[in-house]
Amino acid sequence: MMASSSSYNSPCAACKFLRRKCLSGCIFAPYFPPQDPQKFINVHKIFGASNVGKLLNEVLPHQREDAVNSLAYEAEARVRDPVYGSVGVISFLQRQVDRLQKDLDSANADLIRYRRNTTPSSRLSSIQLPPYVYHNNVNNRPWNCHYPSNNSRGGGGDGGGSGGI
C-alpha cells in the first residue's frame, strides 16, 4: 500500500489535474502519486474521474490498488488503440492460444505415431508419453470471446463484443 496524501508535500496527481485541494483521506491519493501524472490522465480520459472514484468505493480497500492498476492498463491500451483497446490484446492472445494448441495437438499425434511404430526391441520403447499428450483441450475455456476476429478489423466485422467472459 502506498502512502496517503498526507505524506506528500504536493497534492496527488488526480487532485492536481482536477485543480482541487487534496484532502486527507482522498480516495485517489494512495494510487495516483504526483510523480506519475500520466496514469491519472489516462484513466480520467477513458473512464472519467467520477467513475473511477465510484469503482474504488465499490471494491474492498485491499483490492483498490489492483483495481486502479487494471484500469490504468485498460486506459493506456485504449489510448494506444482507440478502436480495440485491451480487447485487441485479448484477441491476439486467443489466436496465439489456438495456434499453440493446434501445434501441440500435431506434436502429440506425431509422438503417438512414433510410439506405435517403434518395435518392442527398440530402446525407445522405454520412453513414456508425457502427460501433456492427453490433458490439453482447446475447448477448456472459462470465457467465450468471439471478438474481434482478424477479419473484422478495419471495417464491418461481426461484432459480438458483448459476449460473456
Place this chain on the structure above:
Amino acid sequence: MMASSSSYNSPCAACKFLRRKCLSGCIFAPYFPPQDPQKFINVHKIFGASNVGKLLNEVLPHQREDAVNSLAYEAEARVRDPVYGSVGVISFLQRQVDRLQKDLDSANADLIRYRRNTTPSSRLSSIQLPPYVYHNNVNNRPWNCHYPSNNSRGGGGDGGGSGGI
C-alpha cells in the same frame, strides 16, 4: 452498419436511458438499438456516455461499430469483475499461452529425442520433424503484460498495470 435512429419508432437505448430526444444523426443510435438496453447501461456505468460519445467522434465512421463492441465487452467484463475487468481475461490467456508453450517445447524435445534415437534402417527415419518444432518462441510477444499475476489476486500484488502493450 445498423439502421440509423430515424428507422426506429422509439429512441435509441442511449437516448432512452438519458431521457433525451433521439435526433436524426444521433451518434449512439446506430450502435445502441432500443432492443438491447443493457449494452448502453454497461458502457455508461463504466465509461460514461460523454466519454463514449467523444471516442466515437475520434474514430473513423467504419471503425465505430468495432469500437462500441470492444467498449461493450470491456464494460461487461468490468461489471462482472470490478477489480480486474478485461485485464483478468488477459492474465488468464497469458498464463495459458505460457503453459501451452512449455508443453509444446517438451513435446518438441521428445520428438527430437525420438528422431535421434531411431536407427537409420527404421521406417521411422522417413518421418520429418514438422516446422512447429523450431518456429515457436515464447518471447515472441508484441505486448508486455505483467499484470495481474496469480499471486497478486486478492490483495497487494505487484501492480505494473500500466505496462505498455
